[in-house]
Amino acid sequence: xxxxxxxxxxxxxWGSVCHDxxxxxDAQVVCKQLGCGDAVLAPTGAKFGRGLETIWLDxxxxxxxxxxxxxxxxRLWGDHNCYHGEDASAICSGNTSVLLSPAMPMTSLSMPSLxxxxxxxxxxxxxxxxxxxxxxxxxxxxxxxKGVWGTICDDQWDL
Numbered sequence: 001x002x003x004x005x006x007x008x009x010x011x012x013x014w015g016s017v018c019h020d021x022x023x024x025x026d027a028q029v030v031c032k033q034l035g036c037g038d039a040v041l042a043p044t045g046a047k048f049g050r051g052l053e054t055i056w057l058d059x060x061x062x063x064x065x066x067x068x069x070x071x072x073x074x075r076l077w078g079d080h081n082c083y084h085g086e087d088a089s090a091i092c093s094g095n096t097s098v099l100l101s102p103a104m105p106m107t108s109l110s111m112p113s114l115x116x117x118x119x120x121x122x123x124x125x126x127x128x129x130x131x132x133x134x135x136x137x138x139x140x141x142x143x144x145x146k147g148v149w150g151t152i153c154d155d156q157w158d159l
Contacts (some may be wrong), residue, residue, distance in 0.1 A: 002092040005048040008056050008069060010077050012039030016051030017057040017069075018082035019044035025064035026072065027090035033068050037093035052147060058082055086117035 006027075027039035028032035058080035105120045129149070130139035141150045 001088075002031065002034060002094050003048070004089060005051060006030055006069075006088045006090050007051065010056050013054060015054035015056035016084065016087040017060060018055055018080050018138045019046075019086045019088040020080075020082060021059050021061055022088040026060050026062045026065040026069075026088070027092075029066045029069050029072060030090045031092035034092070039090060040093055041091040042092065043089040044086070046085050047089045048087075051087050052084075054078060054117075055080045055082050055084065055087075058089075122127065125130040 007014045008017060022042055022044055023040045024039050027042035031037055031039045055070070056077055058075045060069065060072050060074040062069070066072050103122050129144075131142050141152050143152060
């Protein structure tokens, strides 16, 4: 299942989305954009841990039919009245019936599971992402360590 804190890439920097006005319609757009099926929940209050970088979006107000979060009404990039305890999250069904086209801005949205607090009630694995592949399910494996993304050596790598 796809789940985590919602982060967007803007001006080559990842940042979180504030939970003000965050609801299932907003999470639906995130889940669709990532090819993760339908939104199941739209947790608020940094349910998957607090972000570390900029808060890029606030007052996001999707209808649920937009193809990308960037199409939804919101405040201007970086204009917010939030702190990272208000980071928005999405939990998706993980069931997909269509593949997203390469033209869709997949690289502008990520759902890493960073800094998950022990009391969040949600178990997630270490932050891992796939980069440079033809879709979100393939590519070079990268892990987040001390706030920096890095690759993994392929020695002893197998199925």
